[in-house]
Structure formats: structure tokens, C-alpha cells
Amino acid sequence: MEKERISLHESVQKVYDRIKEDGMINIWDRFEAQGFGSDPDKRCPFCLKGARCDLCSNGPCRADVSINKRGVCGITADGMAMRKMLLRNIMGASTYHYHTDTTIRTLRATARGNTEYEIREPEKLRSFADRLGIDASGSKEEIALKLCDFVEKDFNTPYYEESKIVEALAPEERKKVWRKLGIFPGGVYNEMMLSTSSCLTNIDGFYKSLALKAMKLGIAMAYQSQIVTEFCQDILFNIPRPHKMRVDLGVLDHDYVNILPNGHEPFLGFALVEEARKTKWQDKAKELGAKGIRVIANIETGQEMIQRWEMDDVFYGFTGNWIMQEAVLASGCVDLFVADMNCSMPIDPIYAKRYKFKLIPVSEVIGFEGITERKNYVPERATQQAKELLQMALDNFPERHESIEPVLGLNMGEAIVGFSTESILEALGGKLDPLLDAVKEGSIKGIAGMVSCTTLRDTGQDVHTVDIVKELIKRDILVLSMGCGNGAVQVAGLCSLEAKDLAGPGLKAVCEQLKIPPVLSYGTCTDTGRIADLVGIIGDALGGIPIPDLPVVAVAPEYMEQKATIDAIFALAFGLYTYVNPVPTVTGGPDLVKLLTEDCKDITGGILHLETDTEEAVEAMMKHIEENRKKIGI
Numbered sequence: 001m002e003k004e005r006i007s008l009h010e011s012v013q014k015v016y017d018r019i020k021e022d023g024m025i026n027i028w029d030r031f032e033a034q035g036f037g038s039d040p041d042k043r044c045p046f047c048l049k050g051a052r053c054d055l056c057s058n059g060p061c062r063a064d065v066s067i068n069k070r071g072v073c074g075i076t077a078d079g080m081a082m083r084k085m086l087l088r089n090i091m092g093a094s095t096y097h098y099h100t101d102t103t104i105r106t107l108r109a110t111a112r113g114n115t116e117y118e119i120r121e122p123e124k125l126r127s128f129a130d131r132l133g134i135d136a137s138g139s140k141e142e143i144a145l146k147l148c149d150f151v152e153k154d155f156n157t158p159y160y161e162e163s164k165i166v167e168a169l170a171p172e173e174r175k176k177v178w179r180k181l182g183i184f185p186g187g188v189y190n191e192m193m194l195s196t197s198s199c200l201t202n203i204d205g206f207y208k209s210l211a212l213k214a215m216k217l218g219i220a221m222a223y224q225s226q227i228v229t230e231f232c233q234d235i236l237f238n239i240p241r242p243h244k245m246r247v248d249l250g251v252l253d254h255d256y257v258n259i260l261p262n263g264h265e266p267f268l269g270f271a272l273v274e275e276a277r278k279t280k281w282q283d284k285a286k287e288l289g290a291k292g293i294r295v296i297a298n299i300e301t302g303q304e305m306i307q308r309w310e311m312d313d314v315f316y317g318f319t320g321n322w323i324m325q326e327a328v329l330a331s332g333c334v335d336l337f338v339a340d341m342n343c344s345m346p347i348d349p350i351y352a353k354r355y356k357f358k359l360i361p362v363s364e365v366i367g368f369e370g371i372t373e374r375k376n377y378v379p380e381r382a383t384q385q386a387k388e389l390l391q392m393a394l395d396n397f398p399e400r401h402e403s404i405e406p407v408l409g410l411n412m413g414e415a416i417v418g419f420s421t422e423s424i425l426e427a428l429g430g431k432l433d434p435l436l437d438a439v440k441e442g443s444i445k446g447i448a449g450m451v452s453c454t455t456l457r458d459t460g461q462d463v464h465t466v467d468i469v470k471e472l473i474k475r476d477i478l479v480l481s482m483g484c485g486n487g488a489v490q491v492a493g494l495c496s497l498e499a500k501d502l503a504g505p506g507l508k509a510v511c512e513q514l515k516i517p518p519v520l521s522y523g524t525c526t527d528t529g530r531i532a533d534l535v536g537i538i539g540d541a542l543g544g545i546p547i548p549d550l551p552v553v554a555v556a557p558e559y560m561e562q563k564a565t566i567d568a569i570f571a572l573a574f575g576l577y578t579y580v581n582p583v584p585t586v587t588g589g590p591d592l593v594k595l596l597t598e599d600c601k602d603i604t605g606g607i608l609h610l611e612t613d614t615e616e617a618v619e620a621m622m623k624h625i626e627e628n629r630k631k632i633g634i
Helices: 010-021 027-032 077-111 122-132 140-155 164-169 172-181 188-198 207-237 267-276 279-287 299-308 322-329 348-355 379-403 421-427 433-441 463-474 484-491 497-502 505-514 525-541 562-574 590-597 614-631
Strands: 243-247 257-262 293-297 315-318 336-339 358-361 413-417 446-452 477-483 519-523 552-556 577-580 607-610
Touching (some): 010 322, 077 188, 077 207, 077 379, 077 590, 122 140, 122 164, 122 207, 140 164, 164 207, 188 207, 207 525, 207 562, 207 590, 243 484, 257 267, 257 299, 257 379, 267 279, 267 299, 279 293, 279 379, 293 299, 299 315, 299 484, 322 348, 336 348, 348 358, 413 519, 421 525, 446 484, 446 525, 446 562, 463 497, 463 614, 477 484, 477 525, 477 614, 484 519, 497 505, 519 525, 525 562, 552 614, 562 577, 590 607
Parallel strands (some): 243 315, 257 293, 336 358, 446 477, 446 552, 477 519, 552 577
Antiparallel strands (some): 243 413
């Protein structure tokens, strides 16, 4: 396989060579071994088009609109494709909200004094309570408990009643649209129930009805799951503020005891850092012949951590996003891989055996073949669990260090991370005016919220993401990056001050004036709700401009999994121009494609754009941005 078909990043390419030499199966070879080699379009044509269904015993069925071929029950290809999309969305919403549930458990336990975490941002707690209409009197612990009670009650609001969280946080203009369409959501739990029930055979096979339910669920998820999760994590672990962070596989040093929290939930990761900073643990490591203990941030758990806490010699740096997981594990430097919810691969036990590291699930949703030992996260026991995990890593070090040769000479760069709505405002002197003035005068043509996974579908890891982002900043588009795509641009050097030289003249001048990169590292995929909140603030600051009329685009250059699909559906409900690649498995439903890519503009104001070519994709985004600039008179 050609190097760039593996990954954009030289460090991953280098470890891939080691993986091959060791005879290890890996994600790149498995992708090719599906039997279709470098042409993923030569797979089952019905599956690629979303026109296949195996939900009942009459199937599997295949549909073909061109000859009016339907499933046994009579469902069309449009219905099949949208029903599959909605089922993916339910999975994405459920997983996002699993994270939310854990966050609220942690905040509640902390407010009761039952954890060693603390409420680090009491002002954010009070301001968030105020926005939700919660009485913000009393101690910070009392306010936190009231917040937990309020949001948990709202999560369980019936689907036929209106969510108070959405009412409090969403832009007025959007709420009017959603009420008119009948998609103003209730509680996220009951929206999941409604959507799941709708997907059974012979219940709802109408693609338009299913699409509206997907939007309703997406709105509930964005405000109740994503915003609540991130704001409460801010309250506990700090609001993200700009700082430097080491990135890429060079952060792994063979001579240290290396612990990698991995997944999407940062709770045990933070506990591990706090405990590992204590002298007694560092001394224990040195007694074993190690230079010390390091906690290395990995994937989205790592993103949650690096956005909030600064690096030192214990919390040392960030590796990258999920596709490079096997490269991380094959580096020969890992002692303990701590797997919380999401983004741990079923292949990990084979790598643990070969490269002599300890693999420990710390979430009920994670399971591995052959791995029986686990430490499911319990907020009240987080510190004790962190101590036990540290000891596991220490116990593992001697054998790993003596028997596994490391891959040497891996790259290490530096990125500026930690941008949030609050930190952007702080950088601008407390007001959005400098940013808005730059947009009005055209130094910044528009803003792109890049929320992306990474996938091998059309290119190597991160290749298309970085190409798209480079083309956007070259055209004076300020990019806010989230998700695995954030890891892509961090490792590629686009979140550094030096990257301003890749930007257009207007954006470059703004970067020099404000001392910011042209790509602002904004967080994880869970920060989709946070950026929607920022876009709403920008619209209000510009005089109440409707979301669809703003010079703003949503960009997903390499979407991969179920969380990404509901993020995209929410973006459409929110009224954003939304670029997605690869082409989703909906093309077998031409009426559905027309609904998403054309008709939706007249329904919610959002529009889906599908395009595999970088230049054409960016040109279409620029056309939309320029049209909106003219529409609002800037």
C-alpha cells in the first residue's frame, strides 16, 4: 500500500512498516482484504446505496427505485435508506448521552463531596444555571446539585412535550422553525424511544417522516447531551484556554512508564494525571529503572484532556486520532491502555499480547475477547481506581521494556489547543467585535466548523481532512476544528502560529494581530453542541441574522461512524450548509437525496453537500459563503 494511502503522517507510516515486519494484521490491510482492494466503490451496490434491509425474517430485501422494486413489506429504497440513517442516529445519540450520564453522575458525586474532583469553574456553573433558569443562589455545591436534578428531569421529558433545555439554549429563530415543523424535541431518552419504535418493520417507512424524526432527535442530542456534557466537564475540569501541547507519536518514550487513557470520557484520565504527578509514583517508576511515569493523551479522551490542562513532564502530550491506534500500540512504548467508552478497537487484545502492554476496559460498554479484568469507572472510587491502574502500569514496565524494541525517531510537533467560546472572547478582549469586524470587512470571509472523524474510505488517514482545511484557510476561512479531524490538523501542524503562512492574506493578518493559528483547536465531536451555541451568539451579535444566512459552513471531510451521522442531521436542522464526505449510503433513494441536498434548504434552511473532490467541495462552500455575505450586506 502506498504511504499516503496509509496515512498523511510520517510517524504512522513508519510504525506501519514495523507492524508489517511483525506479521500483525492491521486496519489498512483489513480494509484491502475486504476483497475490493483500493476501489471501495466495488462493494455490494445495494449496501452502498442504502437500498438493502435485513430487519425482519422476510429479508434480506433489496430495493431499486428505477424498476419500482420494493422490500417484501413494500418499503421503498428511500424509506430503507432513511430508516438505516435514523437507526445510526439513534446509536450516535445513545452513545453521546451515555457520556452525558457519566458526566452528571460525576458532577453530582463531586458536589456531595464523594470524589477528589472539584468544581474548578464556579462562575461557569452559575452562568449555566442562569441560562437554564435554575436558581443560582447558595453554595457552588448546592447549585451543582440543582443543575443535576434539572437536566436529568429534562432528559426524561415526554417526546410530546418541549425540552426546557432546548427552550433555554436554542436561538429564537431556530425554535420558531422547529415548532412550525413539529420537531421541537422533548427529552432525549424519549426521543430515542420514539425514533427506535418508528424503525420497526411496518411502522414508519416514509423517508420524509423518518428524516424529521432524525432531526428532532438530533436537536435533543445537541442541546441535552453535547452542550450539557461539555459545559459540566468545563465546570469540573476547567474551561478550555489556549496553550501549547506536544503532538504526534514522538511523545511516546520507551524509557518511561506510559499510560494511555483512550476513548471519549476523560474522568479517569484526569484522575491518573493528578495521581501520577505525586512524587511517590514517580519514585516507584525510577526504582524499576524507568525515567518516570507519563500519562499520554489519546484520541477523543485525549482531546478532552488536552483542551483543558496544560502539558508538563507527566501529562506529556497527545498521540493522534483513532485510525492510528494500532500504530500507537505497536510503537513498543505502551504499558497500560485504559479503554473507556468509544474508539477502542476489537483487535486491541492481539496487540496487547504481541507488544506486552496491559489492556483494561474502564467502561461497561467496552468489551474485548479474552480480556476478563476490568475496572468500570465509579466516580466515588476514581482516585483509588487511578492508583490501581498506575500500579498495573508499573508492574508491566519491566517485561515490556526488556522484551519489546521501540520504534525510534518518530515525529513530535507542537499545537496550540484549548479554544472555546469563553477563551475566544477572552482573546478578543471580552467582546466578539474584533472577530465580527474582520468578518464584516472581509479579512475573514467566513467560518468553518470542521467536525470530522477519519476514515480510509477514499484516502489515507487524514489526507482529505488536511487538504480541505488547507484550501479553506487559503481562502481566508477561519476554521474551528473538532473531533478526530482536530487530531488530524494538530498533528499536521495547522494549529500552530506558523500555519498562518498557509492562510490567505486577510486571515494571515488577523492571525498575526491576535496571535492565533488559522485553525482553532475547539475540542471533540461532542463539542458540536458548543459550536452551535457559538454560532447562535454570532448570529445575535450581527443583529439577529438567521442561522442559514450566516457566512458559516459545517465541514465533515472524513465522517466515519454513527455519532457523525447525527451531528450532520443536527447541522441540517440547525440550518447550516453541511459538507460531508465520503458519500453516505443513501444514494439508492433519489427522493431522499433530493430532500437532503436540495429541498431541505426550503424546510430548515440547511443543505447537505456531497463531494469527493477537494477543489470542487471548497469552491461550493465559498460560493455559499459569498452568497450569504451579499445577502446580509457585508
